[in-house]
Amino acid sequence: xxxxxxxxxxxxxxxxxxxxxxxxxxxxxxxxxxxxxxxxxxxxxxxxxxxxxxxxxxxxxxxxxxxxxxxxxxxxxxxxxxxxxxxxxxxxxxxxxxxxxxxxxxxxxxxxxxxxxxxxxxxxxxxxxxxxxxxxxxxxxxxxxxxxxxxxxxxxxxxxxxxxxxxxxxxxxxxxxxxxxxxxxxxxxxxxxxxxxxxxxxxxxxxxxxxxxxxxxxxxxxxxxxxxxxxxxxxxxxxxxxxxxxxx
Amino acid sequence: xxxxxxxxxxxxxxxxxxxxxxxxxxxxxxxxxxxxxxxxxxxxxxxxxxxxxxxxxxxxxxxxxxxxxxxxxxxxxxxxxxxxxxxxxxxxxxxxxxxxxxxxxxxxxxxxxxxxxxxxxxxxxxxxxxxxxxxxxxxxxxxxxxxxxxxxxxxxxxxxxxxxxxxxxxxxxxxxxxxxxxxxxxxxxxxxxxxxxxxxxxxxxxxxxxxxxxxxxxxxxxxxxxxxxxxxxxxxxxxxxxxxxxxxxxxxxxxxxxxxx
Numbered sequence: 001x002x003x004x005x006x007x008x009x010x011x012x013x014x015x016x017x018x019x020x021x022x023x024x025x026x027x028x029x030x031x032x033x034x035x036x037x038x039x040x041x042x043x044x045x046x047x048x049x050x051x052x053x054x055x056x057x058x059x060x061x062x063x064x065x066x067x068x069x070x071x072x073x074x075x076x077x078x079x080x081x082x083x084x085x086x087x088x089x090x091x092x093x094x095x096x097x098x099x100x101x102x103x104x105x106x107x108x109x110x111x112x113x114x115x116x117x118x119x120x121x122x123x124x125x126x127x128x129x130x131x132x133x134x135x136x137x138x139x140x141x142x143x144x145x146x147x148x149x150x151x152x153x154x155x156x157x158x159x160x161x162x163x164x165x166x167x168x169x170x171x172x173x174x175x176x177x178x179x180x181x182x183x184x185x186x187x188x189x190x191x192x193x194x195x196x197x198x199x200x201x202x203x204x205x206x207x208x209x210x211x212x213x214x215x216x217x218x219x220x221x222x223x224x225x226x227x228x229x230x231x232x233x234x235x236x237x238x239x240x241x242x243x244x245x246x247x248x
Numbered sequence: 249x250x251x252x253x254x255x256x257x258x259x260x261x262x263x264x265x266x267x268x269x270x271x272x273x274x275x276x277x278x279x280x281x282x283x284x285x286x287x288x289x290x291x292x293x294x295x296x297x298x299x300x301x302x303x304x305x306x307x308x309x310x311x312x313x314x315x316x317x318x319x320x321x322x323x324x325x326x327x328x329x330x331x332x333x334x335x336x337x338x339x340x341x342x343x344x345x346x347x348x349x350x351x352x353x354x355x356x357x358x359x360x361x362x363x364x365x366x367x368x369x370x371x372x373x374x375x376x377x378x379x380x381x382x383x384x385x386x387x388x389x390x391x392x393x394x395x396x397x398x399x400x401x402x403x404x405x406x407x408x409x410x411x412x413x414x415x416x417x418x419x420x421x422x423x424x425x426x427x428x429x430x431x432x433x434x435x436x437x438x439x440x441x442x443x444x445x446x447x448x449x450x451x452x453x454x455x456x457x458x459x460x461x462x463x464x465x466x467x468x469x470x471x472x473x474x475x476x477x478x479x480x481x482x483x484x485x486x487x488x489x490x491x492x493x494x495x496x497x498x499x500x501x502x503x504x505x506x507x508x509x
Contacts, residue, residue: 006348014336083332090296091349092321248298 003093004101011072011105015112022113025071029064029117033057033124036183049185055216057118057126058137058209059182065114065144066202070173072106073152073239074165080156086248099153099243103236107142107149114141129215136212136221143228144205150235157242175200182206186218201231249274249401249433250295255304257290264290266457267304272450275431277423279438279448281481284490287457288437289329292405295435296326309400322350325399327390329406329437335379339370339389342378343396350397357396364392367422368415383410391419395426402426404436408443416440420447441478451477455485 015022037053037060044052079085088098118137128134155168179193180202189197197203208224211217250272257265265287272278282288293299295306297313297320306313313320333342340361347357365371368388378386391407404423408416424447426432438444444451445465452462461468461484465477472483 002348002351006345010334010337010345013341017336079334082335083328083330084334086298086328087332087334087346088349090298090321090326091346092318092351093349094318248293 003091003097004104007088007098007101008105008108011102011109014075015109025068025113026064026116026120028067029060030120032060032063033121037124053121053124053126054214055185055210056183057121057124058213059180059206061114061118061121061137061141062144062180062182062202062206062209063177064117065110065141065205066148066177067173068113069106069110069145069148070152070155070168072109073103073149073154073156074159074168075106076102076153076156077159077161077165080160080246080248085246089246089248095244095246096240099240103146103149103153103239106152107145110145110149111141114145128213133212133215137209140205140208140212140224140228143208143225143232144202147201147205147228147232147235150232150239153239154235154242157239157246176202179203180206181218201228204228204231249276249309250278250435251305251307252291252295253305255291255294255306256302257287257294257299258302264457265294268454268457268459269304270452270459270462272433272435274433275427277427277434277436277447277449279436279444279451280454281437281439281441281444281451282454283485286454286485286490288454289405291454292326292403292435292437296324296403297321322397323399324401324403325394325397326403327394327405327407329409331386331390333378333386333390333393336377338375338377339365339381340374342389343393346393346396352397360396360398364395368392368418384412384415387411388415388419395422398430399432401433401435404434404438406437406439408438408440416443423447441476441481445477453481453484460484 033053037056041052044050044055049055076085089095115138128137155172159165159168179196180200181197182202186194186197186203186207204219204224204227207218208221208228211221211224252271253269255265255268256263268291280288280291290299294301295308295313297317300314308320309323311320311323334345337345343361343365344357347361352360362371365374368391370385370389370392373381373385378389381389387407387410394402394404402423407419411419420443423434427434436448448465450462450464451468453460453468461471463471468477468480469475472480474480474483
């Protein structure tokens, strides 16, 4: 238990101490809010869908949690190259504990980031349909964080250099975000897109967030939660397996 | 304490360690010497459970590090050749983290951390981030950390690399002291022959993955008809210079500098 706690705490300390990084990582979602939320707002309104800011704010929260949690897993790349990973791997602690500590730490950081962005959205003019929606939304933030922190750990265990990192960013993380329905409604999509969006785990997270916050569901809460829980199990298993195979 | 029989390790078609056997008794200081790329670090990685052997048997304090990983890990401490500190945490936090990973009880953890940081003259800088430390300070911290959980076997992989004579002296004096008072077994590698001659009870020389000679410093000198360990080393391993492949870490360090991490 001690090992899980201290590695979780380490992730948190790293986050709190890198203030510049906090600002930088909040900058991107704010840009999305500004450029898309306000920029595309008039077009969205003319199409008869109401406020675009209202529609995409949950998507931006989802995006923040996605990026933050995957990154924390990939940060293992640095620990591997700068040696700290070795220190944990020779310790008399099972690898699964190390993996869980790291993953929970990454997920916690992502949850904090998501909560910060949600606060910024509220300041920017986003209004949930009821204030009681916030706890329900929080549940989805937690689920998204766990799913993608586990995925990040799996990826971080496998890639070994910066090229791999770029590959993951361009061909995995960005598509997961853009194809998740964070930016557009899932209804009336072309058949191919409909299939692709349903294969994207973030789709269920964003739909859950949007549903909880604005009352606009494509699926429903129970369905979203169970799909996320199932994916979380798969990714945690995958992460644990990949982590157990690391050789330094 | 350490028993290695017919150990072989291959990576693809490259054989890093070919059929080596040796024994290290309890309370012994054993030096493992060899040119770059001879297989020293690979052997240490296998002994410390980081790499599985291709074949052969190893025993640490009567335990098989393959099947009894956790018990084996509890018994040894290691100072790696390359850094393994968490640069984003303070010296004190690095020590405490290590203590928790090795199940050292809280009070003992704190008192030993204080003792060791004072011993290695890092106590005044205990609350500074490791990333602000010089190379020598980082090295001293790694060494202090290796002693924290009072291991029965201590692996030191080129521990004095980049240390000034004062720190080296401090390290070897302390190693000898724990060896004498706590009967800690020490397995070390180094490129400094004078250190090996000064501290090691027995020496093995490895080249191209095979042990070419072992014995006390005096025996090795006698065997090769030379008057210094350095002379014996060169006589046994030749004078050609070995190349080691650059690791991807070097490339990454460059990128990291750019990213300020």
